Amino acid sequence: MKIPFRMTTCALTLAGLCAPVWAADVPAGTKLAADQSLVRHIKDEPASLDPVKAVGLPEIQVIRDLFEGLVNQNEKGQLEPGVASKWQSNDNRTWTFTLRDNARWSDGSPVTAQDFVYSWQRLVDPENTSPFAWFAALAGINNAQAIIEGKMPADKLGVTAVDARTLRIQLDKPVPYFPNLTANFSLYPVPEAVVKKFGNSWTRPGNLVGNGAYTLKERIVNEKLVAVQNKNYWDNSKTVISQVTFIPINQESSATKRYLAGDIDITESFPKNLYQKLLKDIPAEVYTPPQLGTYYYAFNTQKGPTADRRVRLALSMTIDRQIMAEKVLGTGEKPAWRFTPDVTAGFKPETSSFEQMSQEEANAQAKTLLQAAGYGPNKPLKLTLLYNTSENHQKIAIAVASMWKKNLGVDVKLQNQEWKTYIDSRNTGNFDVIRASWVGDYNEPSTFLSLLSASHSGNISRFNSPEYDKVLQQASQETTAQARNQDYNQAEKIIQQQAPIAPIYQYTNGRLIKPWLKGYPINNPEDVAYSRTMYIVAH
Secondary structure, X not given: OOOOOOHHHHOOOOHHHOOOOOOOOOOOOOOEOXXXXXXXXXXXXXXXXXXXXXXXXXXXXXXXXXXXXXXEEOOOOOEEEOOEEEEEOOOOOEEEEXXXXXXXXOOOOEOOHHHHHHHHHHHHOHHHOOOOOHHHHHOXXXXXXHHHOOOOOHHHOOEEEEEOOEEEEEEOOOOOOHHHHOOOHHHOOOXXXXXXXXXXXXXXXXXXXXXXXXEEEEEEOOOEEEEEEOXXXXXXXXXXXXXXXXXXXXXXXXXXXXXXXXXXXXXXXXXXXXXXXXXXXXXXXXXXXXXXXXXXXXXXXXXXXXXXXXXXXXXXXXXXXXXXXXXHHOXXXXXXXXXXXXXXXXXXXXXXXXXXXXXXXXXXXXXHHHHHOOOEOOEOOEEEEEEEOOHHHHHHXXXXXXXXXXXXXXXXXXXXEOHHHHHHHHHHOOOOEEEEEEEOOOOOOHHHHHHHOOOOOOOOOOOOOHHHHHHHHHHHXXXXXXXXXXXXXHXXXXXXXXOOEEEEEXXXXXXXXXXXEXXXXXXXXXXXXXXXXXXXXXX
16 A cells, blocks of 8 residues: 655645545435444553644544644545645745635634744754654754754744745755645644643643644543534534544453444454454454554663664564564564565665575574673573553563573563553663554655664664664655665665664554444555544444
């Protein structure tokens, strides 16, 4: 499922001529249910509903309903207008976005270009310590990296409000797909007056003002978040779902039970061991399309036993990815021999020597590496494998730990933590090996590979390779797709050789969806879903 960058040509003219706005598309004659209340499962309690503080899917899924950026994605992941009605550039370095006249905050005030200027400056301001500040630098916004590093003030960011409805962005390099990047949640606008009035409590019900199709009505921590239709949303007349309730449940079996009981309309996942039974019992409600994402383990490269490259490489090599994908998971996942998924647009992977080895050959080489690092029967390697609470994560951790024990004699302590605690451990480097995953923020290899650059705040392993950074920098300046692809493959080789991470499998978008819920974008490879495009038919 590949999504080409169709905006490369389109963006040089007007977005309004490129794609219609995607909303709830109800076929003529469809009988809608009287109650248009949707219940969505999310995998954990959101860490924050502030777009610059968000870090994972639990909060991002909610934020996409409460806020809206310059552009959105349709059901196939292609670009469509959001707050911006059109955009243009003559050189792919200076971009001008025109905001629609009727874009409003939920309190009725207009969304202006200055709102975006404030919000993007807030994103990169080091005082806010945004986990996604790096995204502005990756997008090439002028001075973003210097501001993040504290070398320049935030008001020097290359974004300007020409007037109330015109936003101009200056990049430090040509980025033909820049409009695609503005669909990212970190670039959503937030209301300056509200943020300053309420401070850290501005996202609470009653305080939060957003510009999305819904507004926050109620939040009970670890129980539910309720959002209701925003009557001031510019496209509200096409919104069918009147209320969305997000239920945070980190155990897939519990979420599935509630789904089967009729309490939930759509799940974020389901237990892998129930896949065949679910296919038998409710085949029309089980979905597993490929997704633009990679599940991996990150090694702490700065301290502990995994600071030794030989240890990391040995651990990575002894993970039998074929067994993991086909036996442990078994819902259509593909083995991940590299960080960048096969479905990524513009990426033609080269077959690696690691990929060509038999598992027996890989195990033998891994044992030699571990012995060279000083570990063996008389001095077994001991480490902790950390994952956030989830039955699927636990299942994978048990399988990997078993492989490490059987083939290398490694003593593995499994440790699970709730989402917020896990995020803290990840951010502070308090781990040996940690479960991680990445779903592309846009469909291009750099969304994955940039994650391991030294300056990236999402670099969980603290990997620091000047050679790697140089290759990525070179890729960003290439003028042909072929040259970029060569650079990306070189970056993948460095990852394989240095093993800061161990890619395990490529995601499928496994979930359960009630037959009466329509409009869910199941084929969007980035799993971008807005409740406003859905509707419930009579049942």
